[in-house]
Amino acid sequence: DQQVKQNSPSLSVQEGRISILNCDYTNSMFDYFLWYKKYPAEGPTFLISISSIKDKNEDGRFTVFLNKSAKHLSLHIVPSQPGDSAVYFCAASAPGSSGDKLTFGTGTRLAVRP
């Protein structure tokens, strides 16, 4: 039972254009969402996060949007750069005793073409 879903296994974008990665979740208790980036042969690294009290969080070229009613979040990268080519994981956590564990999606492989 995937509580966090990334339905697009891969995405290819031209350098300089916008990359939009999508994530859906089913657990309405999730209140904190994160995006991680993973290069081959490395562990995932934190990219950006958003709390459920917000609907947008921006950090440089990266912006995460949260639509709680649709249980959907997205990561926008603009402009996309070849170095952004990686696997991106969406993750979520819920409050309470399980609040410190993250539930991850299956990832989306982004390829940015020069």
Next chain:
Amino acid sequence: DAGVIQSPRHEVTEMGQEVTLRCKPISGHDYLFWYRQTMMRGLELLIYFNNNVPIDDSGMPEDRFSAKMPNASFSTLKIQPSEPRDSAVYFCASSRPKGLNTEAFFGQGTRLTVV
């Protein structure tokens, strides 16, 4: 800080053998997580510890899997006996409590191949 350190980076073993994966979390982090990455399921949480105490092991697939954290700076994940379907990349991660608004930091992973 050197970050989360995992060993070995690669492990190839024969079916039926015992496998032990090791992890050193970031100093000062209270939480330690073991994840497994597969193509089908992405990153699955196997077990996590808070202050060396196992909190949730519901993700551990079978009794063949066990994890320990004897002290704040070391954890092991053991598979005994190993099977080919255990082949995956296993990640260890550590973090401070969520209330401190921090994310989990991952090690580089151990790629396990069971033949």
